[in-house]
Amino acid sequence: xxxxxxxxxxxxxxxxxxxxxxxxxxxxxxxxxxxxxxxxxxxxxxxxxxxxxxxxxxxxxxxxxxxxxxxxxxxxxxxxxxxxxxxxxxxxxxxxxxxxxxxxxxxxxxxxxxxxxxxxxxxxxxxxxxxxxxxxxxxxxxxxxxxxxxxxxxxxx
Numbered sequence: 001x002x003x004x005x006x007x008x009x010x011x012x013x014x015x016x017x018x019x020x021x022x023x024x025x026x027x028x029x030x031x032x033x034x035x036x037x038x039x040x041x042x043x044x045x046x047x048x049x050x051x052x053x054x055x056x057x058x059x060x061x062x063x064x065x066x067x068x069x070x071x072x073x074x075x076x077x078x079x080x081x082x083x084x085x086x087x088x089x090x091x092x093x094x095x096x097x098x099x100x101x102x103x104x105x106x107x108x109x110x111x112x113x114x115x116x117x118x119x120x121x122x123x124x125x126x127x128x129x130x131x132x133x134x135x136x137x138x139x140x141x142x143x144x145x146x147x148x149x150x151x152x153x154x155x156x157x
Contacts, residue, residue: 002148003112003119007077011108012070018063022099025053032056045098052099057091064125064137067107071123072141077109079121079143087120087140094133101129110138114147 037044
């Protein structure tokens, strides 16, 4: 069953700010195998001009998916999550995210389109710290087999 295109443009916010802790940065960096000393050692981060540990760029996925959940799990959208695969993820960073940052997010369902028998959803998350635009995350999801059936076109005589 096709997704409800009336949900396009809906957005949600994180509500409470997310505090990036040194533990968060270290755990995430370790989990993805990032050995950059600025992610693990405060002195190394300071030597590079940062005020605290620097989160790996992909750290922001942890924020975007938590706010996106309320959009994509909305029954009105009609998304069957068992049919979803991750399509693509992009990050545009305007400055490094550091331990101690208090981040707010706004996530919106930015685009929906058919691709064959599938539907592609684009979810955009804007990340801010004290009003400063820190990053934009763009996430694409594929809803497999849910596009409306196409009617064959008849060649003109």
